[in-house]
Amino acid sequence: MAELTRRTLFGSTAGLAAGIGLIAPALGATAPMAPSGQEPGALRGSVADGKVTLPPLHQASEQNGEAPNPMPPGKRLGVAVVGLGALALENIIPGFGEAKSVRLTALVSGEPDKARIVAAQYGVPEKNLYSYADFDRIRDNPDIDIVYIVLPNAMHAEFTIRAAKAGKHVLCEKPMAATVAEAQSMVDACKQANVRLMIAYRLQYTPEHRTVIDLARSKAFGKVRMIEAVNGQNDAANGQWRQIKAMAGGGSLPDVGLYCLNAFRYITGEEPVEITAQMTHPANDPRFQQVEDIAMFTLRFPSGIVASGTSAYSFHESRFLRVHAETGWFGLDPAFGYDNLTLGINRKAGKASSMDSRRFTPKSQFAQEMDAFAASLHAGEEPHTPGAEGLQDMKIMAAIYQAAAGGGIVKLPLVTGLDTTRGPWPKALGPFVPA
Structure with a gap:
């Protein structure tokens, strides 16, 4: 057999074949293949109950996707x-x-x-x-x-x-x-x-916010003591309908402050019993002739948790949510936008402070909510966020406006139980908390 050099190995068909013959065993090329030349059947997935399941391509330590399996x-x-x-x-x-x-x-x-x-x-x-x-x-x-x-x-x-x-x-x-x-x-x-x-x-249908709910409700870092959230943006002074009270009902509070308010409610599962608030109406700004700019409100819940929310139409985009518990804090920043939501967790780690960051696979939040509604309809069940959920937020916002107008501490009726305005989680979507 001729001596193998770079020239003889790659310079001719015979040399290339000889080289492959030497290299193939090292690469495991002698492993059995399916007769068709494809991967073994187990690696091509399976079909059951009208769904395609694919085997994982990576170890459990890595992210593995799954077939979307849409309805026809x-x-x-x-x-x-x-x-x-x-x-x-x-x-x-x-x-x-x-x-x-x-x-x-x-x-x-x-x-x-x-x-x-x-x-x-x-x-x-x-x-x-x-x-x-x-x-x-x-x-x-x-x-x-x-x-x-x-x-x-x-x-x-x-x-x-x-x-x-x-x-x-x-x-x-x-x-x-x-x-x-x-x-x-x-x-x-x-x-x-x-x-x-x-x-x-x-947001109630996203894995990011569902994870925050689970961390709070499971007491992963002890009892929750306080929640804070800011949701603000700098709107153009173009007379858009959100700046007209008759069309919007209010300013930053019902538009973006509502996200803070709703988050406080679904994280705790409780309804507030006391509210205080303040609002600003910049006199020389045409955006705020009819509606408020900054709305700051504090809610106290039956368990003792206090929550502080701020919304605005006049400062650079800021959208964060943080839950303060006994042995750590966790939250999202950004928290309320359409994408790039990022979960952060801070806790003690030995003699150091540990900061973890988690990012989930990006998905359309609107696709998730629409699929959730469809799943509830197919199951003949109340949606997870029915009219009662929206109505309760409307009542609480009315109390916030009352408090901001000089009402001092506005008290609300005590509501016992958790998630009293929400329907069941649609089983077709899998577990409520992402694995």
Whole structure:
């Protein structure tokens, strides 16, 4: 046999074959292969109950994905999106691309040209385009199971009630309405029509916030003593509807402060018994002629936990949540945005202080909430965040405004039990707390 050198090994076909012959045993090329030349069957996955399961490609110490297993299109619930503003176009409608149990089937808009363009982009047939005036015709469209309302707050009640009368289930953006009375009318209308109402508290369905809930409820670091949250942004002075009280119901509190308030409630599972608050209305700023800028509020819960929240429309984006417990603190920063939510945990580690950071696989929060609603509907159960959840937040915000207006300490009725305004966690989504 000729001596193997770089030239003889790679310079000819014979040399290359000889080289491979020497190298292959070292690489384990003699391992048995399936007759077809593919991997063994066990490595190609399995099918059971209509789902594909794939074997892990990495050790347990690494992240392993899983097949998404969406429902076939014909079995997904059809959704009509009402309102084609920034939230709908930038986040909700793109979220259907990740959704497993719903599909976009109709659009409702006051601007027909915009609706036709968006319909063409996402394959919605023109027969499923509606104006606000002819919205009630959705009653006769079997392609629509759910109406997702993405309108200014003061329009939520009207379109929820009209959707309920048309026999359609309702997913409504937060805040639920502009007033407590409107929110109550939405609950009553859906109950009377025997349709489900879910408020789009998207963060309650994310693994990041579910992990915070679990750390608090399990007392992983002892009893929770205090929770603090800030959710603020610097809005343009362009007269947008959020700066008009008749359309928004308020300023930063119902828009972004609501996230802090709702987080305090779902982390503890409790309802507050006392509230104090302050608000600012900068006199020379056109943004705050009708609504508040900064809202600062403190809630005290029956267990003794106190929570401090701040919202604003006039400072650079800041969105964090921190839970202070006896032997450590944990929270999210950012906490309330649409992506990049990051969990941090601080505790004692020997003679040092340990800071852990966890990031979860990015997923559309809107896909997760819509799939959760679909799972509840398929199971015939109340949604996890039903109308009662939104109504309670509306009542608490009314108390915050009362306290800020000079009401001092505003007391609320004692509510016993945990999660009294929430429905069950949809079993189809797997365990409530991510593994």
